[in-house]
Amino acid sequence: MASTSIQSRTAELITKADSATQAGETAKAASILREASQINPENTEVKKRWLALADQESGDANPVAVLRKYLQNSDSDDGEKARQALNQGRQLSRPEAEEAYDLLTQSTNHDNPTSKVDELLSIFLQRHTSARQLLAEKFPADSTKVFNQLYIIGDEAFKALFSILLDSSLWPTDDGIREKACREIFRFSLATVKSAGPGPGVQRSGRAMRAVTHILAVQPGTVLELIDQGVVDIVLAELDLRLDGRVRRRGILATSRILEVTGEKGEGWFETFVKTKVAGGGEEGLVLAFSAAGAVFPILPQVAATLFLTEGFVKGLVANLERNSEGAGGGKRKSPILEQAALELLSAACVDKACRDAINQHCLPWLRHLSDEQEGGHRGLAALVLAKLSGGDEVGDVTSKLTNLVVASGNGSGNEIEQAIEGLAYTSLQPRVKEEIAGNDGLMASLVKALRSRPAALFGCLTIFTNLTAYTPALSAEAKKIAQLKAYANQAKPADHDPLDSDKHVTARCRKLLDHDVVAALAAICSAKQQSPMSTANSLLSVGILLNVAKEQKHRAKMAQQGAVKLLLLLRERASQTKAEVNTTQIIAFRASHALARILISINPEHLFSGALPASSAVGALVPLLSPLVVTTGAQGGNEQRDLLPTFEALLGLTNLASMDGDTTAQDLLLREAAFAAIEELMFSDNVLVRRGCVELVCNLMASPGCVAKFAEGSADSRRRLLVLVALTDVEDLATRRAAGGGLAALTEWDAGVTALLDVKDGKGVQAVVRMCGDESEEVVWRGVVCLGNVVGAPGEVGKRAVGMLKELGVDGIKKRLRSVEDEGLRGLAIEALMKLV
Incomplete structure (x- = not known):
């Protein structure tokens, strides 16, 4: 009876809504249909009226109408x-x-490469x-259907499912219900991964593995009970090196999370997965086992190392590899994939000393046999493993093999060259190898070429150049004592x-890099026109190389010619805009500024700055260096000290910037409150060089009326600053x-400056002038005489x-x-000033 009453009332409301619509009273019709939807939400006639009313109100702009039109004709404009x-x-x-959901999920247009269905559904x-x-209601009712619909349509639609799951x-x-939905998606995704494999299914396998990884990252508790040996086997199989790199990366993320x-x-x-596959002895199982073990080493090195060092594992690995090689010698076709998987495992295992x-x-x-093969496809990878193992006399032989592979790059595969470069990154830690690399013009040219043209070799090349340019850190007296005490405790000589x-x-090695245009190569690959900027790790290596090369004064002009100034500003800017890895990006910015300071000295x-590259950018980069970086020495993090070299060199660079003719930008920026406060603090430094650099900067800034005002405006701060400057005319340095003295000479060219000097407490300002005129250095006497002439020549x-x-x-x-x-000129100037005292 109740059902009949609802149907009757619904029919009555539909009739009223139709009448209102025909009369053009759309608001009234909407109100009536809203009541009908509340009492009978599943009624198809009510839904039709709603859609018709929406079409009438919105015309061609109605989303459902426009969507329907596009799905009918697949026109890109629609x-x-x-x-x-x-x-x-x-x-x-x-x-x-x-209706929109039904239209999108039932469309077959998503198979078209130009289809927008995936984007539209998302x-x-x-x-x-x-x-x-709607989707939150549909999924629990028929999870299999919903999963398959969104999965087949595309990545974006499938991602949208997760946003709903997390809401x-x-x-x-x-x-x-929500937890159950998570488990259902996890199960479906694993099943999809298991059914897919190399070939046409790889892309969809990647999509499903992304789902597995996502759930493990955000909702691990909901699926923990589902994880067992079978699940782990499915995920570890995705580490197979025969799969697409993107799929393997997702597999590694999922493995790490599991x-x-x-x-x-x-x-x-x-361990069970690897041992079972190895025990099977077939190529398929061995490739899967070696691929998984090699991928897990960086994630859990202790666990992987324990497995690697299990009795018989390495011997069995070698036996399988030797059989593979012997089979090739007997005319059988050997497995390059098995060879590669084993080599990658050995390379990863080198992280552990016992494994090495x-x-x-x-x-x-x-x-060694593999690295000597003339036509082998894995010479580079074998040489890389040897490089990680090498020491003593053997390092020279390994370096020679790696060098030949890099120089003969035209005859090798891309991977082989990149592996050889990675190997050189290891052997170049040895001083004699550094000399060999730097002295080999062919190798240096090949490395610079790879730096420019092989993104995958970028990190290896930068690591080699970092090793070549690394100066031995200078130890303080305290650090030397600590090193001696450690050596004594270990009963060894330092x-x-x-x-x-x-x-x-x-x-000399830094000069070799400059001669081979390494700075220009870095400037090219770091250009803002590049589609993908360098990674944080590569940027850190780059600024370190530039900082080392800039240490030698004779290198700086050539660095500037190769674009080092713009490059350093670019690297610093990108580092400041990177939110992740804050500590690393701060180091990048600091070292880039330090290298820039060295060049500007x-x-x-x-000759460096223009409208396109203003001097203000350099000032902004150097000012942070005025706050000395705290560095820590010692085994337990004690013995903190401040690294004053960047501060000193920044002061020299800023002094140069402050002397630019016709451009007061640098002066104006340095006279701002924060920057000048840092400068003023350094005037009290106990370090002679830092204090000297600071006073020289102030002397150059005194050409600006703004700086004169800071010393002559009559405030307590200005009187304090002037008293410090006066006292510095009587230091030993x-x-x-x-x-x-130069700062006082520039200050006293202004009447306010003369008054301020005369007002210095206890007549110390005038005493300083007299003292400078009697200084043992004629250069100081010159400045004293200029001050003398300025003060006695002041008007009124x-x-x-x-x-x-x-x-x-x-x-x-x-x-x-x-x-x-x-x-004679100095004597005449002094006599002229003294005449006014008669």
Whole structure:
């Protein structure tokens, strides 16, 4: 009876809605249909009225109508209109969402390479609340159908399913439906992965593996009970090196997450997988076992090493490899894939010392044989493993093999060259190998060519160049004592530095890099026009190379010619914009600024900067160096000290920038509150060089009225600054006295500056002038005499006051000093000033 009443009432409301629609009263019709939907939401006639009303209100802009049109004709313009319509502000009603979902999921147009169905379905599910609610209801009712629909359509649609899964507002909180949905997707994805393999199914396998990884990352607790040996076997099989690289990367992420959440159980399942595959003895099983073990080494090195060192594992590995090689010698076709999988495992195992020892004991003959093959496809990989193992006299032979592979790059595969370069990155840690590489022009040219043209070889090339340019760190007296104490405790002598790593040899190697245009190559690959900027790790290596090469003053002009200034600013800017790896990006920015400072010490900034590359960018890069970097030495993180070299070199670079003719940008920026506060603090530094550099910078800044005001405005701060500058005219270091005197000479060219000097407490300002005029250095005397002329030549009462103070103080010392002055111009200038005191 109740059902009949609902149907009757619904029919009555539909009739009223039709009448309102015909009368053009759409708002009234919508209100009536809303009531009908509430009492009978599944009624198809009500849904039809809703859709018709939406079409009438929106015309061609109605998302469902536009979508229907696109799916009927597949016209790209209609597809764009559908995308815009789904992105519009209006939310779809529930009936509209149901029709749109049916249209998109039942379309066969998604198989077309130009189809927009994947994108449209993703927008629909991400943008419209009604669509999200609809899918959250549909999935528990028929999870298999929904999974298959979205999975087949494409990546974006499948990703949208996860956003809905993670939206807790769409799911009941107390009945476990959402958790059950997670488990269903996990099961379906694993089943899809298992059924796929190399070939046509690889792409979809990657999509499913992404789903597995995603659930393990965000909802591991919901699927933990499902993980067993079978699940681990499916995931580890995705590490097969025969699969596409993108699929393997997702497999590695999933493996890492599974081993993390399952702990010891997962480690046991991993060992069982590898041992079972090895025990089978066939090529297929061995490739899977070696691929999985090699991939797990970086994730869980201890677990992988324990498995690798299991009694008989390495011997069995060698036996299989030797049979493979012998089979080739007997006319049978050997397996290059098995060879590659084994080599990659050996390469990964070299991270552990005990594993290296086992490889040295059992695998060396096979590795050497493989690296000597003239037509072998894995010479580079075999040589790479040998490089990781090499030491003593053998390193030379391995380096020679690697060098030949890199130089003969035209005859080798891409992977082989990259593996050889990676091998050189290991052997180039040895000082004599560094000399061999730097002295081999053919190899250096090949490495620079690879740097420019082989993205996969970029890290290896940069590592080699880093090793070649690395200076031996200078130890403080305290650090040397600590090293001696450690050696004494270990009953050994402190290790002597290899002569081939002396500053002389490193500088010569840096010059070799410049001669081969390494800086220009770095500038090219770091250009803003590149599609993908260098990784953080590569940027860190790059700034280290540039900083080392810039240490030698004679290198800086050529570095600037090859584009080092713009390159360093670019690397620093990118580092500051990178949110991840904060500590690393801070180091990149700091070292880039330090290298820039070194170049600016030696190059006229007017030759470097222009409207396209303003000097302000360099000032902004160097100012942070004025706050010395805290470095830590010692075994337990004690003995903190400040690295003042970057600060000193930044001061010199800024001094050069502040002297630019016709461009006061640098001066204006340095006189801002934060920058000048750092400069002012360094005037008190106990380090003679830092204090000298700071005073020289202030001297150059004194050409600016803004700097004069900071010393002559009459405030307590300005009086304090001037008192410090006056005191610095009487320090032991000549260069500091000279710079302080120059600052006072520039200051006293202004009447306010003369007044400020005369106002210095206890007449110390005038005393400083007299003292400078009697200094043992003629350079300081020059500055003192200029100050003397400025103060006695000041107009009006200021000049009279200065004369009175000087007469009271006495100038006999000045007259006596002038008798020994050889410069006639200086003597004449002094006499002119003294005449005003008569």
